[in-house]
Amino acid sequence: MTSTPxxxxxxxxxxxxxxxxRAGFSTIINAQxxxxxxxxxxxxxxxxRVTRRERPDVVVMDIRMPLLDGIEATRRIAGPQAxxxxxxxxxxxFSLDGLVYDALRAGASGFLLKDARPAExxxxxxxxxxxxxxxxxxxxxxxxxxxxxxxRPSAKDAAIFEALTAREREVLQLIAEGLSNAEIxxxxxxxxxxxxxxxxxxxxxxxxxxxxxxVVLAHKTGFADWS
Numbered sequence: 001m002t003s004t005p006x007x008x009x010x011x012x013x014x015x016x017x018x019x020x021x022r023a024g025f026s027t028i029i030n031a032q033x034x035x036x037x038x039x040x041x042x043x044x045x046x047x048x049r050v051t052r053r054e055r056p057d058v059v060v061m062d063i064r065m066p067l068l069d070g071i072e073a074t075r076r077i078a079g080p081q082a083x084x085x086x087x088x089x090x091x092x093x094f095s096l097d098g099l100v101y102d103a104l105r106a107g108a109s110g111f112l113l114k115d116a117r118p119a120e121x122x123x124x125x126x127x128x129x130x131x132x133x134x135x136x137x138x139x140x141x142x143x144x145x146x147x148x149x150x151x152r153p154s155a156k157d158a159a160i161f162e163a164l165t166a167r168e169r170e171v172l173q174l175i176a177e178g179l180s181n182a183e184i185x186x187x188x189x190x191x192x193x194x195x196x197x198x199x200x201x202x203x204x205x206x207x208x209x210x211x212x213x214x215v216v217l218a219h220k221t222g223f224a225d226w227s
Contacts, residue, residue: 008130013054015047015073016062016091025060025091028118037127043067047191048076058123058127059088061108063099071102078107087128091116104212110134111212127180131196132211133197134180161203161223170197175211176218 012035014025022040029035039054041047045068051059059077063070069091075081078088078171086111092099099164103111112121127134174184181195188195199211208214217223 002090009034009040010055010058010125011036011056011123013037013039013041013047013050013056013059013064013071013086015041015044015050017042017065020064020144021062025121028121029060030126030142031118032122033186037120044073046069047073051077051083055084056086059086059123060125061090061103063090063092063103069099070225071106072098074103074108075106078109078142089124089134091121123180127182130180130182132180132182134178142191151160160206161221166201168198168202170201171180171195172218172223175202176215194198 008176012029014022014029014037016022016025017091019042022042026037026040029037031032038056039050041050043066047059047061047065047070048068059074061070061074061077065073070112074090078085085107088107090108090111091114092103092111093114110124110132111134112124116124124134126216149154161169161172170188171184174187179187181192181199185192185195203210203214
């Protein structure tokens with residue numbers, strides 16, 4: 001979708017088959033001065049229609065929905081064949097790890113647990129709208145344990161990280177801790193644009209598609225320390 005001007009609120013579509021969940025998310029989002037809900041959907045087919053009609057900046061997507069599940073809806077909204085791809089934030093639970101992996105491949109930009117605090121939901125939407133990828137650290141750990149081999153089966157040791165500079169290693173460590181580009185910029189006292197440059201170099205050197213795969217690789221090889 002086209003980017004939102006800085007003086008305009010971030011437009012959000014909520015997709016969940018539970019009315020109470022949609023109402024709760026809507027209340028949280030509309031309470032933010034820079035966010036606004038422009039549409040809702042109770043199933044995957046409606047999610048695709050509403051997204052194409054409203055052209056939101058971010059789609060908050062449940063995975064298990066009737067008619068068309070959230071994974072296929074994400075593929076049609078954000079996948080490589082989407083004519084005007086939107087950014088999708090998948091809101092999930094631990095019991096859906098396998099589906100989260102599939103959603104990642106379908107084109108989702110981030111994942112958040114359903115028990116996240118309201119402030120975390122709002123921050124995640126802002127991060128996705130800004131072009132960042134986001135994944136809850138706890139969910140990353142779970143994905144590594146169950147699906148690490150599927151994400152990077154050829155990674156046997158940490159040798160691949162030798163190509164990274166000291167600063168790139170520092171940025172990757174912060175990414176692995178779940179920080180967004182803006183948060184990394186603030187912590188390292190550099191500009192967000194510089195962080196994006198570092199992230200691009202890291203992905204290229206590690207030969208991974210996105211920052212989520214970089215995080216999984218970092219943890220699988222032992223590069224990142226969760227202690």
